[in-house]
Amino acid sequence: MNWFELITTHSPALIVATPLLAAFLTPLVSRINDTVRNIFVLIMLSITGLLVGILGYDVLTNGIRTYVFGGGSTVVTLPSGLVFHVRIIFEIDAMSIFMVFITIILAIICIVYSLSFMKKEDGLDKYYTVILLLIVSILGMELTGDLFNFFVFLEISCITSCALIAFWVHKGEALEAAFKYIVISSIAALFFLFALGLLYTQYNALNMAAIANAMQANSIQFGLLDRVAFVLIIVSLAMKAGLAPMHMWLTDAYGEAPASVTYIIIGATMASLYGVFRVCFTLYGGIFQTVVISSFSIGWIIVILALVTILIGVIMALIQTDFRRLIAFVAVAEIGYIFLTIGVGLTTLSDPNMIAVGQTAMQGGIFHIINDCLDIGLLFLAAGAVYYATKETSLNEMSGLARKMKYTTIFFLIGLLAVSGIPPMNGFASKLLIYESTYQLNPIISIIAILASIMLLAVFVKVFYSAFLGPKISKFENVKEVPKSMLIGMGVIAGIIIIFGLFPNIVIQYLVEPAANALMSNTQYISAIFGGV
């Protein structure tokens, strides 16, 4: 085995281990000086990105990868005769690698943006340490094939996110938002843990493939414990992802955290959303493909909640006057679009005549995950740039910033066009897939989704006019464009948005379609895992 094969083999572990090592070394490296620390963090994340590239190439060419931690015996037998499976397994398919790819993009841009944005703050050694730990937890959630392991990473993401939301500790609002976040996250995590207990009681396993396999072997029944566990997991993760009416923590947290923190917390939110995809289609996919009435009903519940999310998001965004809180409500609406595709996918899963519609919806939803991260992320970074330059978050107090901050204005414009689904931006391509697939399920859903998208444009017309256009005002006389590292961070995202918008077929063909196929056919996932173990 040469060194490249060795790295490829161990890349799943190294992807988590590299930022984890960096997190613990950062306080030590900070003792040298800030510049060395910043370079160190960037290098470690770039190495992680390289490893993601290597693993991604391997998964997309050779199929699902498994990585088993620990050697020797796979099980421990207690004196009572009870057998425990002690090994943790990472299971990486196209969907996992798609999410990891998004996370590493977010992570690197977050750090680049932070170099200037957080420069004047104290306690940056702790900031970078906690950011790296958050990145570890997100990557872990996306790579693991073990439900308990997922829970552990979920908990790490909750604690680190809470610490980061409260980073501006001198602000009462930031502390309050962090408190709400940890309360909500802890409750969701407890219910999630309870559900794991139920599944473990039922199937004596915590590995997702093992549970899915046992469910299918169990005469394809959707029994009481399966139902209870399903509801507990889905509702908990949906709250962590920001599904209405459980989304209120999200607007508080996104609105009060530093922009760079909000940007990476979007990744944590998407990891919870990934959990919903995984549970609905990989864990329970076999049941939903055969128990027609269950998948249909559950699909429709999710569709209705998704529509409520979209509408609440845009309607509330329209009346916001705080820049970041407004974008947070738009983020809620965008999450609604992704949930809509999960609902459509579930509704059509058991109907052979509609499966193609579900497949298109899933492609739209998965494509929208990356678009949402890029578009909403860019808007948050632009709002952060405005705050950095003006120390102002109220839209009522802003005017004429385009005269002083040309590049930020252009980046914000690109972000708003993308998030509103204006062609030829990336948001249009994913929303087109969503509109067309939902139309075939029920035209009214599609009409509501399109109207909400138009309202999103109206929301951003208001923001763009009140903040960037209009006359210059005296208090912004000395406002200057933000430093280069912040512009580079925003510029890279804007560039990716344009490339994804102009060539959506490439993204769909190489990233989105394999991810959607991986979710829709859970038998491949199960057989690949059991072959690997």
Added chain:
Amino acid sequence: MFSLESLLETLKTGSGFWNPIVWVVAITIIFLLVYVLRGLGKKEYKKETGQTQAFLSGNPEYEKELMHVKSSNMYWGFTETMKSIYTVLKKMHNGNASDYVLWFLIIMAVVFVIVGLV
């Protein structure tokens, strides 16, 4: 790697299609046409004359800074019409963590009932 054909490929959406490159070419041609038509317009416009001053029924023009429409004044008609909906939604977003948890429990109960019945 990516061939030119795959870069220019049309995205099939099931019942429709989308090709951004064709769209960009079309919109560029339209913009060029608009620019040419604009160039054919009148050229007697004079800067720094009465032509550029706003006419407010004879009232004096305020400072530009004061003329800017504030964010909270926009879409006044829409928000006024939707007042009843906004009253409900604002009550929902009261910032109370206990209420956030309550919504979580309500949704969980509703989903439990529906999933239990099917």
